[in-house]
Amino acid sequence: MKYIMHYLRKLHASSGAALYVNVFGMALSSLLESASLLLLVPLLGLIGIVSAGAAEGMLEKLSGMLDGYSTLHALFIVIGIYLLATLAQNLVYRKMMIHNIRLQQTFSKKLRLEAYKSLLEAEWLFFMRKRNTDLVNTMTIELARVLGAVQLSLQLVSSTIFTVIQICIAVWISPLLTLFVLGCGLLLGVFSGRFIKRAKQLGNQTSMHAQAYLAGISDQINGMKDIKSNTLEQSRLAWLSDLTDGMVKEQMSYIRNRMNSQLLYKLSSAGLIAVFILAGFAFFQTQGIALLIITIIFARLWPRFTDIQSNLEQLAAKIPACQSLYNMQKESLHAAERLRGESADAAPMLLERNIVCRDITFRYDKGRGNCTLRDIRLHIPAKGMTAVVGASGAGKSTLIDIIMGLMQPDEGYIEVDGTAIARHNLLAYRQAISYVPQEPFLFNASIRENLAMLNLEATDEMIWEALEFASCAEFVRKLPDGLDTVIGDRGIRLSGGERQRLVLARAIIRKPSILVLDEATSALDVENELRIQEAIDRLKGNMTIIVVAHRLSTIRNADKVIVMEEGRIAEEGEFAKLAANHASLFGQLLQKQAELRAEASA
């Protein structure tokens, strides 16, 4: 319940007084509905279904008010009041429903924004530790279930208010009989506790299945080429079949649990009505018309008990989703970068002299395990091209993430032109960097939008200039919609090389002081690679370029090469000098690549 209360408190904070207006409106609607029901008493007396003498106590008073009128007039008055009460109830109900949806939608927007903001503000390490699809699952399926839980809670409050009002009226008419029925209801509530518990267990399974499904299906759709080329279709179908078997079982258990509880409620409802009609006559001396009214009230009230029970079960099944969103927000807030005193549009830092790594040490598993980077002392000259090379797992990407300010070192720090990078200037530093990742990522939008995202003031002229620079203007010109062509998941398909060059154009349009390319040429053929090389050479001298390279042929023009080995800098210097020393690690790496290339072309 703690997790649901957390989101209800948020709803309260988001809606303020409007929430009380809603609850009050729902209560008013119930009251009007009950009032119109009560008018049936004199109405029935007037039209002679029951004799007027049968109405006693408060029923007598109601009928008594109409004493001075002729039967026809009294009938019109009662029907008029009945119609007015019904009209008022429906108008209030309509208004409240619209109000309710507005509250829900506002809250839904607020919750989505808040959850996404907490994710966006989390440090990069948080994302490295999480499975992407788990985050996607929480932000989509689980978040929708949380909104469902909040809606159910509101329904529960309104059902409870309605029920309480109806009970009050029933108590007014016949306290003893009402207490008797309530006693039975409570007893039933105690029995049905196990249905709610079971629903919560099944809700946990729903969350687990949704997580496994999303993770598996997105992995497999991303890896479809591997599946097809390795003929894994049957095994993947078997995986899905097993998973869906589990889902079917869980859904069947859930529906069985719900149907069982409803069966219990419905049977006991029929039994109860029979018992209290008999008891009304036998023990409580309730008069015919009062008994009729109580019967009507309880015939309407009992389904509300069933609704409350059903809402509680559905709510219990959604608790795991609330817990999952709560935990994600808590963890991401805990991992927030806590940048100090900087707004998101901080002016980019200018790099004039150098970037220096001062004795940097870093571990992924804090306090445990080996250091991924150890005592890194490094000097990256401004406006030059620096290449980072090394065997797989040597720590190249980790070093780049630290140099880009995405991860903070455990020891040591980064210095830019003699100023240490810390929380107060981290954002300005990052604004100075553009990054071309290993796997080129493009947003699901037009080419123009993709490029303008990094420079809101970019004109078409600037966009074409960047495209020319990255050697992609030619193929963009050939596209039917030119700059308006939609790319990304739902857009046209581009080759790896074309995507890579577009990402490079996007990086350039920002006119960054520092350009970081993580194996940016890995997806390119020889011709494209050469064109990219030319683009990078053109950029040399204008900005500081840091390249993580696997293909050593692409870094021949680097001003400085850094060779990494097991988290340390093993060698550094000019390409030609390092290459000339065949005994050096770099010399060996070159040798190995030359052999591999020779084998491949043989």
Ligand SMILES: Nc1ncnc2c1ncn2[C@@H]1O[C@H](COP(=O)(O)OP(=O)(O)OP(=O)(O)O)[C@@H](O)[C@H]1O
């Ligand atoms: N998120 C992570 N959590 C724990 N360890 C990690 C994580 N990412 C990388 N490592 C480990 O840190 C070491 C350095 O990894 P890194 O990715 O920096 O190497 P790399 O030189 O870039 O490798 P590659 O060329 O294969 O990309 C490796 O041993 C790797 O297993």
